[in-house]
Amino acid sequence: MKVQIQLTVNGKDYRIEVEPYESLNTVIRERLGFTGTKKGCDTGGCGTCSVLVDGAVVYSCMMYAAKAHKKRVTTIEGLATGGRMHPIQEAFVNEGALQCGYCTPGLILATKALLDVNPNPTDFEVREALAGNLCRCTGYMKVFRAVYSASRRLRGEQRKATLSTVS
Amino acid sequence: MPFFHDIFEFGASRGDLLQSKFACSSCYNFLSVKTTRQIGVLSFNMASFRPQYYFRPSSVKEAVSLLMERKEKARILGGGTEIYELAQRGLLEEVEALIDLEDAGLDYIKMTQRGVKVGAATTLTAVLNHLALHRRGVPLGALLDGLKETRPVQVRNVATVGGCICSGLPFFDLPVALTALGAEVQIAGPRGDREVPLERFLVDYFTVDLREAELVTSVQIPIAREFASSAFVKFALTGDDWALVNAAAKLVLPRGNLCKGAQVTIGGAVGTKVIRATSVEKELHGKPITTVLIEKAAKAVVNDINPVSDTRASADYRRRLSIVLVKRALNLALQRARRKNA
Numbered sequence: 256m257k258v259q260i261q262l263t264v265n266g267k268d269y270r271i272e273v274e275p276y277e278s279l280n281t282v283i284r285e286r287l288g289f290t291g292t293k294k295g296c297d298t299g300g301c302g303t304c305s306v307l308v309d310g311a312v313v314y315s316c317m318m319y320a321a322k323a324h325k326k327r328v329t330t331i332e333g334l335a336t337g338g339r340m341h342p343i344q345e346a347f348v349n350e351g352a353l354q355c356g357y358c359t360p361g362l363i364l365a366t367k368a369l370l371d372v373n374p375n376p377t378d379f380e381v382r383e384a385l386a387g388n389l390c391r392c393t394g395y396m397k398v399f400r401a402v403y404s405a406s407r408r409l410r411g412e413q414r415k416a417t418l419s420t421v422s
Numbered sequence: 423m424p425f426f427h428d429i430f431e432f433g434a435s436r437g438d439l440l441q442s443k444f445a446c447s448s449c450y451n452f453l454s455v456k457t458t459r460q461i462g463v464l465s466f467n468m469a470s471f472r473p474q475y476y477f478r479p480s481s482v483k484e485a486v487s488l489l490m491e492r493k494e495k496a497r498i499l500g501g502g503t504e505i506y507e508l509a510q511r512g513l514l515e516e517v518e519a520l521i522d523l524e525d526a527g528l529d530y531i532k533m534t535q536r537g538v539k540v541g542a543a544t545t546l547t548a549v550l551n552h553l554a555l556h557r558r559g560v561p562l563g564a565l566l567d568g569l570k571e572t573r574p575v576q577v578r579n580v581a582t583v584g585g586c587i588c589s590g591l592p593f594f595d596l597p598v599a600l601t602a603l604g605a606e607v608q609i610a611g612p613r614g615d616r617e618v619p620l621e622r623f624l625v626d627y628f629t630v631d632l633r634e635a636e637l638v639t640s641v642q643i644p645i646a647r648e649f650a651s652s653a654f655v656k657f658a659l660t661g662d663d664w665a666l667v668n669a670a671a672k673l674v675l676p677r678g679n680l681c682k683g684a685q686v687t688i689g690g691a692v693g694t695k696v697i698r699a700t701s702v703e704k705e706l707h708g709k710p711i712t713t714v715l716i717e718k719a720a721k722a723v724v725n726d727i728n729p730v731s732d733t734r735a736s737a738d739y740r741r742r743l744s745i746v747l748v749k750r751a752l753n754l755a756l757q758r759a760r761r762k763n764a
Contacts (some may be wrong), residue, residue: 275476311579387574
């Protein structure tokens with residue numbers, strides 16, 4: 256029995272049929288073509304599948320697509336607007352917070368979920384918020400700098416994206 | 423849940439679980455397993471999990487009817503994270519229907535006369551963010567600690583209270599915290615409703631007290647009129663791993679530091695279910711609580727546990743860790759009580 260679901264992805268409405276056992280990750284990537292979201296471990300451990308569902312960051316690999324009915328999903332593709340990168344994306348680029356880039360969409364979305372509710376997080380709060388996203392390349396320090404830089408910019412303390420040397 | 427941790431290595435290392443019946447998390451029937459050794463291999467076999475039906479009942483009554491109709495072939499879906507993990511390991515091959523509780527009216531947090539009542543379909547994040555709970559403060563310390571220590575945030579945002587306690591896994595955090603708080607489980611089924619203390623509800627590894635076509639509808643956490651303080655602590659190898667050992671303590675201290683009652687629980691791979699550390703509790707009852715007494719009492723926990731050796735730690739390491747964590751949980755509860763009364 257295919258389940259009819261209606262969901263909004265990156266601001267656009269979709270009406271699709273999914274199998275009860277299909278994960279949101281599979282639907283996002285294979286059905287809707289948003290491959291910015293990755294399938295890494297597929298067991299809820301690495302975070303590369305992270306997307307926002309109604310503003311909260313979740314592991315799309317562990318969420319059944321049918322549960323996304325009537326929900327608003329944001330993938331990494333939904334962050335840039337009018338061809339301009341989101342401040343968090345710019346911060347990651349400027350701070351050199353990515354190398355292979357595989358974990359990056361998930362990390363950026365987890366960062367957005369944090370800064371949306373906590374615009375001035377402490378070091379502890381940043382680590383807690385990103386604990387579900389693993390990175391094998393960067394060693395995380397530049398990721399944290401990118402988070403602080405983005406948070407300053409979003410709070411208006413920094414007018415444009417700059418390269419920061421201190422966190 | 424980190425992919426490199428196989429939850430079944432724990433089961434496989436216990437000879438007494440070679441032939442077992444168990445109830446899957448977020449699902450409410452018993453299914454038999456041939457041997458844990460067979461399922462102890464990391465066999466990620468998603469291809470075998472192929473439910474054909476998905477339902478979203480709009481009431482508990484409807485959910486019960488669906489369960490009665492489908493029997494063992496149906497599984498209740500909370501957040502779905504535990505179901506996903508079990509399906510990954512090829513344990514839910516016979517599941518035909520998923521019954522999603524999202525619209526069944528079980529997503530709520532109510533402050534009642536007895537304490538706090540949380541609907542089974544409430545996410546862990548929703549409970550953690552509920553301001554009124556934070557305002558109740560110190561008596562519910564263990565609950566908030568247990569929620570905070572369940573990581574990562576991605577799991578907290580979808581995992582439900584009902585799914586968490588029905589998992590029957592001793593290394594989960596919320597059940598350990600809630601058992602110390604004396605929580606009770608409300609259950610609905612074809613023969614009506616009933617209530618079971620969480621301690622009795624958690625029967626064994628993968629086994630909870632749910633009969634045919636029953637489901638958990640809510641959990642009630644009592645807040646007594648007498649002053650109590652509680653805390654939960656966890657030790658894990660990484661920031662988002664399951665507990666090697668976790669522990670919770672509730673101290674009833676109506677007057678100063680004279681302990682009228684203590685509830686101490688311990689989980690992780692120190693037993694097949696959440697354990698009440700009664701040996702520790704005995705050392706504390708009726709005595710004035712001091713850090714010196716706690717130091718002595720915590721050592722008694724070794725009489726209550728039966729830790730395993732696995733890839734994460736040896737039994738001996740877990741035994742030592744248990745003493746430390748029980749001590750920390752008790753000290754934290756005591757500190758909170760003192761700050762509150764100061």
